[in-house]
Amino acid sequence: MLNLNDEFPLAPGLRYLNHAAVAPWPKRASDAVRRFAEENISFGARNYPDWLKVEKRLRERLMRLLNASSTADIALVKNTSEALSFVAFGLDWRAGDQVVISDEEFPSNRIVWEALKPRGVEVVQVNLGGSDPEGTLLAACGPRTRLMSISSVQFASGLRLDLPRLGAGCRDKGVLLCVDAIQQLGAQPLDVQACDCAFAMADGHKWMLGPEGLGVFYCRSDLREQLALHEYGWHMLEHAGDYDRTEWQPARSARRFECGSPNMLGAMALEASLSLLEEVGMDQVAASIEERVLQLQEGLQRIAGIQLHSPLNPARRAGILTFSWDGWDNQALFAKLREQQVICAQRGKGIRLSPHFYTDPELIEQSLTVLSQLRQG
Known part of the structure; x- marks a missing residue:
């Protein structure tokens, strides 16, 4: 049976949300x-x-x-x-x-x-x-x-x-x-x-x-x-x-x-x-990516001051969600996220997040927590 944790043994603490740039390899x-x-x-x-x-x-x-x-x-x-x-x-x-x-x-x-x-x-x-x-x-x-x-x-x-x-x-x-x-x-x-x-x-x-x-x-x-x-x-x-x-x-x-x-x-x-x-099958890959993008979207929408720059309609997106945050310079926010091992990219109007089908939802929650703590700080 396929074990995605075995296929993607990412370093502990790493929150990899940058597949739209360069992806980690699977173990195989x-x-x-x-x-x-x-x-x-x-x-x-x-x-x-x-x-x-x-x-x-x-x-x-x-x-x-x-x-x-x-x-x-x-x-x-x-x-x-x-x-x-x-x-x-x-x-x-x-x-x-x-x-x-x-x-x-x-x-x-x-x-x-x-x-x-x-x-x-x-x-x-x-x-x-x-x-x-x-x-x-x-x-x-x-x-x-x-x-x-x-x-x-x-x-x-x-x-x-x-x-x-x-x-x-x-x-x-x-x-x-x-x-x-x-x-x-x-x-x-x-x-x-x-x-x-x-x-x-x-x-x-x-x-x-x-x-x-x-x-x-x-x-x-x-x-x-x-x-x-x-x-x-x-x-x-x-x-x-x-x-x-x-x-x-x-x-x-x-x-x-x-x-x-x-x-x-x-x-x-x-x-x-x-x-x-x-x-895995491409239909399942696409469905899993959409679940993770939706998780990010809903989490970001709960944080005051965050603006989403990607389509909210699932039919209009693949694996990319880009946002900016009132009061934050994009480059400074990107640097802060990287310090916290949230691996993403600075693109277009803000910060681009791009999970893949195997991305653990818990890592997405951790990334959202990092953002919430930045707000509180």
Whole structure:
């Protein structure tokens, strides 16, 4: 029977509420890396074929997590920024083309589009503060709009968007939908087919509970060959491993975006972490996260002077709750919480809390007590 205390033996007194930044690994990921290191010490790469089996399982787990139609749609990338760059500098832009984004995006999903300015591409930023953010985003898509790139969950506010509605609206307008899924994948179910995504990407080190340096890039099959390649090497070839072949072509699968040697160390850890999410089930993961966010919300609302900056509607959020406190400077409050081992982040308008499904409700109560004591002090 699964014991989450065994999987997450966090240090005594540590209240970890920072999964929207960098998550702790489950024990099974640590064990996988330890075994991999010990194998390297003893045997080097003798068992490389077995490593490739782990990498294959990782692609299959990512395919299921995204509900992609095939592992051929899945590329293993260094991070979200790299995958966004594959899209931004792969499409055949024309002067006057527009990209629609929100005004709340993490820099990765803004700078990459602004970097296209020399090609004559215009970035249209849409305010999400109204009652119908999807309608506002779609209304901004005009005849020159080529692509909408949006975070499914905004990193600072935690606002979760209705991706199926955006996907249907973009399809009707002939606009490609690109989804930065880093704050949703591993916290909430995500179905790229139901959302009609053209592209989706996420790092493994947040809600997927994996290491930094390894992420996923989903590219719809009909669009793969439309993205011009800018990185070349042995691994992205259709006949990778046939080192004597002189004629070559890029892989037909999304492996065409993986130019060189894979991150096997990261693959060992992330494959193990995703096995935990699959064992629990994403519906249960999402339900448990919502219970913990609601616990935080209700506790914060009991403290006078605290302002919540995240949606209160469960349908509008994933795992993020951001707040500020009258009379407190955000940086000073963040420092005080860290002193008390409440691990969180300073983002947007305040302090961002982000529990995961395994977070012990008692640790949440302790964190709320820390805040109450700060008020009393």
